[in-house]
Structure formats: C-alpha cells, structure tokens
Amino acid sequence: MVFLKMADVILLVTCSIREKAEQTIWNRLRQLKALKTKRPRSRVPLRIGILGCMAERLKGEILNREKMVDLLAGPDAYRDLPRLLAVVESGQQAANVLLSLDETYADIMPVQTSPSATSAFVSIMRGCDNMCSYCIVPFTRGRERSRPVASILDEVRKLSEQGVKEVTLLGQNVNSFRDNSEVQFNNAVSTNLSRGFTTNYKTKQGGLRFSHLLDQVSRIDPEMRIRFTSPHPKDFPDEVLQLIQERHNICKQIHLPAQSGSNRVLDAMRRGYSREAYVALVHHIRDCIPGVSLSSDFITGFCGETEDDHLQTVSLLREVQYNTGFLFAYSMRQKTRAYHRLKDDVPEEVKLRRLEELITVFREEASKANETSVGHTQLVLVEGFSKRSSTDLCGRNDANLKVVFPDAEVEDVTNSGQKVRAQPGDYVLVKITSASSQTLKGHVLCRTTMKDSSVYCLT
Numbered sequence: 001m002v003f004l005k006m007a008d009v010i011l012l013v014t015c016s017i018r019e020k021a022e023q024t025i026w027n028r029l030r031q032l033k034a035l036k037t038k039r040p041r042s043r044v045p046l047r048i049g050i051l052g053c054m055a056e057r058l059k060g061e062i063l064n065r066e067k068m069v070d071l072l073a074g075p076d077a078y079r080d081l082p083r084l085l086a087v088v089e090s091g092q093q094a095a096n097v098l099l100s101l102d103e104t105y106a107d108i109m110p111v112q113t114s115p116s117a118t119s120a121f122v123s124i125m126r127g128c129d130n131m132c133s134y135c136i137v138p139f140t141r142g143r144e145r146s147r148p149v150a151s152i153l154d155e156v157r158k159l160s161e162q163g164v165k166e167v168t169l170l171g172q173n174v175n176s177f178r179d180n181s182e183v184q185f186n187n188a189v190s191t192n193l194s195r196g197f198t199t200n201y202k203t204k205q206g207g208l209r210f211s212h213l214l215d216q217v218s219r220i221d222p223e224m225r226i227r228f229t230s231p232h233p234k235d236f237p238d239e240v241l242q243l244i245q246e247r248h249n250i251c252k253q254i255h256l257p258a259q260s261g262s263n264r265v266l267d268a269m270r271r272g273y274s275r276e277a278y279v280a281l282v283h284h285i286r287d288c289i290p291g292v293s294l295s296s297d298f299i300t301g302f303c304g305e306t307e308d309d310h311l312q313t314v315s316l317l318r319e320v321q322y323n324t325g326f327l328f329a330y331s332m333r334q335k336t337r338a339y340h341r342l343k344d345d346v347p348e349e350v351k352l353r354r355l356e357e358l359i360t361v362f363r364e365e366a367s368k369a370n371e372t373s374v375g376h377t378q379l380v381l382v383e384g385f386s387k388r389s390s391t392d393l394c395g396r397n398d399a400n401l402k403v404v405f406p407d408a409e410v411e412d413v414t415n416s417g418q419k420v421r422a423q424p425g426d427y428v429l430v431k432i433t434s435a436s437s438q439t440l441k442g443h444v445l446c447r448t449t450m451k452d453s454s455v456y457c458l459t
C-alpha cells in the first residue's frame, strides 16, 4: 500500500481466463478509486490503467463503469503505452485494444526486477488457434504467432550471463511453436496427429519447430535448467520426448492438460482427443522418459457434465496419478463457442462439490506418486529460506516440486570439499526422507553442479 500511495501511475496487468481473476481486478479498482479520490490536490493526479486481457474483453464496460480508469491497453498494445500515457496527461481517457497478427515483442528484452532471481520466464509465442470451446484466449490474445528463435536465444543467453539458473519457456500453446521467419527447413517433424489427436485448424507447414528451439536453448548453458509451459497434448512428437530424455538440463517434467476424463465432455470442449488417445500418450511418454513427472489441468462442471462424466474424470486422475494438478470449477466466458452454443447447466454447488472431490483424489494420488521419491537423492535448485521456518531452506527438484531441508553446513564438491552453506541459485543434493501431495522433505548432502549431480542422483 505504501508503494501504491507513492505512485503517480498504477497499471494493473489482468487476465480474463477465469471469472475469479476478473473479480479480483474489480475489487482492486474499488480500492484504487478511494486512493485516487483522497489524493491531495497538491500532487499530480493519480492515473490508473488496465493492461492485458481484461482491457481487451471489457473495454467499453471498464471505461463506462469505472470512470476513474484513465488508460486501457490490450495484450498487443504495450508498445503504444508512451503515447497512451501522453494522451492521459492531457486529461483524456486513452485506449488501444487492437489485436495484432504478428506482435511478439521479440525485440524487447524484459528487465529482471530482482537481480538475485534464480529463475525467469521467457515468452516464446503468443495467442492460440486451438479454439477449445470454453476458452477465451483466442479472443483476448489473438491468433497464434511465434517469436523468432534468434531473439529467444539472445534473451536466454543474457539471463545465463546474469546468473539465472532456470528458464521456463512460456506460451499459450508452447509446443506448437513454429518460427516461420527463418529459411524453411525442419519440415519433417512428426506430430501426434497420427496417434488419435486432431486440430481445430488447417495443418500448418514449415518453420522451425519446438524441438529445434528446445535443443538450441538447452545448449546455451549446461548449468541452466529448462522447463516449458503450457503445452497441448497434440504437439508432443517423439523428437521432443527424445530430447527431454537425453538432455540433462531439460527437466523430466511434462504438463499434460487433460481437462476431463470423459469422451463426451472432451468432445464438447473441442479438445481434439479422446480419453483413450490421451492415456496412450501418457504411457508413451512414460516409456520414452522413465521417471517423468506429470502435471495436468482439469475443469469441473463444464456444460452438460453429468455425474458419470465426473466419475470418469475421477478415474483418470486415479489411472494417471499426476504429481501436480491445477483444478478449477468452470466459469463461462463471453465470446467463446460454449457461450454461444452450450448451456452452463451444472449448478454452482455441484461444480464446487465435484471440484472438492477431484482435489481430494488428486492429493491422495499425488501423495502416493511423491512417496516414491523417499529414500532417493535429488538435485534441488535452492530458492531461499522456507516461508515457514528461518532454519530451513527450500528449493525445487527436477519435477518442480518444493523440497524443504534444514540449512546446514555442507561439503562443496565443486570446490575441493570446502564447507559451505547453500545459497539461492546453488544446486544441492538432498536425500528425501518424507513426502506429501505438494512438498518433499529431506536433508542436504552437498553443494554440486547439475552436470556432476547426475552420477549421485541415480542412487
């Protein structure tokens, strides 16, 4: 609040995927309204702007309902911010919510606000062409387009020079990455389309694909971990799976959003696969990458979901036994295909009851899956002190699970066995002694490097 009181311009970055996210912004706007009204006349007026998907989706409503909002900038209009702010300075409202077919912000290098950050996100593509029937992303973020490979590699190199140890490649449909700005080659990459997956759009050709990008990114710094999210199950060719298996610094962790375990609901969602095709892919991934950690997204109470559909989702959670899950109750979004063609007919209390059931089942299964780590030694990237205890450190393992362990003096195998205390950004080996659905606990053995650790982590 202190920083808010000092600010002359406040920009809220927004998301429209779920109603709850928008509600948070409406509540925040009410707080800011009070701040703006109470502002002393001796200071310059406080300017408030809304950036991102909500600006795109609700432009008219925001400007009319919240008169104190001065500026709106959609997800593709951030370059226009200086002009928009200049218009606002002259006392008028300013808005640009135009979507672009090619904006990727490729030439804009993000500033790391925390110089000691151990990890960073790198945006590699924007928008989505999949048109799942419940999803607003294609309408607020626009058509799918990928950032040129060269500019992504440039950003990752800079992050490596700054000491960042973990990079997550980001996109709405990250593994359908296709850089068409380069000479066309690498066309022969296979897809999952022959394995029972379909697309809602015409098959695209050419360009540099995700496997090429992942390969190049992982070569920049052997001590930098690479993750990616969020992928779509239809875009997991064997080239990508082999690369994950072979390359020591690409995390053996795959997010595989299922959304439902019922074929009827998957069809209504237009996900482009059946439960059987999805499960076959899970087996294939586990065959290619032994020990891989899996996470997923699920929606409860989608239009027309029956109790039997729900039970099929429960059984999918039991069958796959994910390590991590992101579970939500459905909220209908305007503009989507479901809004125009389907009925949001599952009562709210039923959605929430089903959500609770899924959470319970997910936790039981994740606990079992995570239990298999007990007794093993894992490589952990230290993030800092645990929020619950200043005598414990916490970090993330390869599967992106939180690992907590006592802060103790350990041998540094990279420096003749000297005694050290682990610091944020260090890799340490931790022997796991207990596990829950969300956290592992253990004791630290030594400080190491990612390359050296592969020998010990086999135990």
Ligand code: SF4
Pocket (backbone or CB within 6 Å): 128, 129, 130, 131, 132, 135, 136, 137, 138, 172, 173, 232
């Ligand atoms: S793939 Fe993801 S982002 Fe794209 S439409 Fe489907 S749910 Fe939305």
